[in-house]
Amino acid sequence: MNDQLNLDLLNLENLLETVKDQGLKFLQQIEERPTSTKYTIETIDKLSDIGFGGLETLKIFNQKFEKLIVGSSGPRYWGFVTGGSTPASIMGDWLTTIYDQNTKSPKGQGDLSAIIEIETTKLLLDLLNLPKDFIGGFVTGATISNFTCLGVARQWIGKEQGIDFAKNGVSGNIKILSASPHSSVIKSLSMLGIGSNNCIKVKVAKDNRESIDIEDLENKIKELNGEAFILISNAGTVNTTDFDDFKKINKLRKKFNFWWHIDGAFGAFAVCSPKYKHLLKGWENADSITVDCHKWLNVPYESAVFFVKEKHKILQTETFQNSNAPYLGNPLENFSYLNFLPENSRRLKALPVWFSLNAYGKKGYQDIVENSAEMANLFGAFIEKSEMFELLAPVRLNNVCFTLSGMENQDKISTFLTQLNETEKVFMTPTVYNDKKGIRASFVNWRTTKQDIEIAITEMERLKTTI
The missing domain is CATH 3.40.640.10 (Type I PLP-dependent aspartate aminotransferase-like (Major domain))
Structure with a gap:
């Protein structure tokens, strides 16, 4: 057996414990995890001859790439209709990798x-x-x-x-x-x-x-x-x-x-x-x-x-x-x-x-759906009342499609959204609806709460002076 493989096999429990601890830290702090990043990394094109082994490779990953990982499974990532991962689904996903069927x-x-x-x-x-x-x-x-x-x-x-x-x-x-x-x-x-x-x-x-x-x-x-x-x-x-x-x-x-x-x-x-x-x-x-x-x-x-x-x-x-x-x-x-x-x-x-499905049952998913719709309506109510924004369509379920008020601000939407996403507090995606440039926020994450809506609103209102 290859020496590095043999060493990692003998050290497997420690390898998995280390990754588990890092994963738990990420999940426990996901509310504070940036929703976007401005970091860029130079990539390499040369592979090590003998390899570094599992633990050293994890260190290299953390030093080089870990800061690129955004909180896309967190409560304020509202772009691309991205869900989070329930605790039970993470259990199943880990076992999927381990069983490798x-x-x-x-x-x-x-x-x-x-x-x-x-x-x-x-x-x-x-x-x-x-x-x-x-x-x-x-x-x-x-x-x-x-x-x-x-x-x-x-x-x-x-x-x-x-x-x-x-x-x-x-x-x-x-x-x-x-x-x-x-x-x-x-x-x-x-x-x-x-x-x-x-x-x-x-x-x-x-x-x-x-x-x-x-x-x-x-x-x-x-x-x-x-x-x-x-x-x-x-x-x-x-x-x-x-x-x-x-x-x-x-x-x-x-x-x-x-x-x-x-x-x-x-x-x-x-x-x-x-x-x-x-x-x-x-x-x-x-x-x-x-x-x-x-x-x-x-x-x-x-x-x-x-x-x-x-x-x-x-x-x-x-x-x-x-x-x-x-x-x-x-x-x-x-x-x-x-x-x-x-x-x-x-x-x-x-x-x-x-x-x-087995962990949360029908009631669990009813609650997730209804909470998402409630959060969308809460955010939509802010858009509707704000002089700064306007809804492009009614909030029908869990998506909020909106734009900056006034046709004169159509050319400013991209800049505004870039600045909003760069706050690293919330992430949304651009869209076009009825020939108008807009922004779409999609609510599907089981973690999202009223506090997350308030955080997003605070950041949006803080950017008023940029319009």
Whole structure:
């Protein structure tokens, strides 16, 4: 055995204890951790011949890189719809690394960790009040979750045209209809060979909405003259957390032939709350659904889940099966995740979710959702009353989309946001909404309290003189 490896093996308990202590210190001080940094580091391109060993490498990391690590899992990091990590999910994530499984099959020899993934999927379906006729699987994030669902949708379109796209390649023009597709959806269309420009834009509803105008949708469907298409709808848009009208979309399904995909990356969790679950009424009839776990479920990156109706499992295996690997067996007789999603090599992403779901249950996630919405409304009330800012849209759930008051200040927004983020007390992201430059604050972190809102408000008001 290599000398450095042998020394670290003999010293493993001390190595892990040291990392545990550093991790605990980070988590205990996360409220004070800067939410952004101005540090820059020169990188090296020469590797040590014999290595430094674990402890010395940790020292090098701390001296060089540790100060770059921002409090993105803390209570005032409101950019990118970034969740935190619940204590139980950290437990599950650490064990995921220690056990180091390549999760694929629930039966057979070598690895049975897929049983955990299957159970976790069932628990998520229960949490989200979805029927059991969905097949679910864990992937890295919303991009690959959307990619997976739309990959199956692409195969469905091909079969409607009498073509096996998975075997013969994409041909013809696949029709996609959507009003406010997320950038990860557009990226997925590009990767799938459908084309990032091949999306028919549906009008948004009136009265400052991002949701689909159902009348315009129906008109555009009629223009297709019966041609099958893919409808991409939203359970929570990224700017204003707007929801499409799933009840009305259900009515359209009775009249027209289409694949219905719902991007519910973070908005899906609104169903956990009795106050907001009406927003998702009817979504259970979709063909596929995307959900991010490292957002409102508050588990560590990278974690997302997709749901595809079980009736489409043949299309799903046709899209993702390892057809040139006979040792994997018949994909329908010998279930393996390797034949139902893009990745062949995959860690046990379900375990942090399993831990968090079991630790906090339905009530825990109801509280997280409702607290986030309360914090968003509290922050939105400040924006609405302030002469310095204006809301770009109503606070519908957990996102606050706002700008500086007055068109004359549109060119100052970038500077203001840079200065605000440089306070290292709060972090938000820029956006554009209805052709106006703006700022978006997204509330999904389980740690966020009224005190955090007050800290952010104090910093924002202190910057008045910079406008």
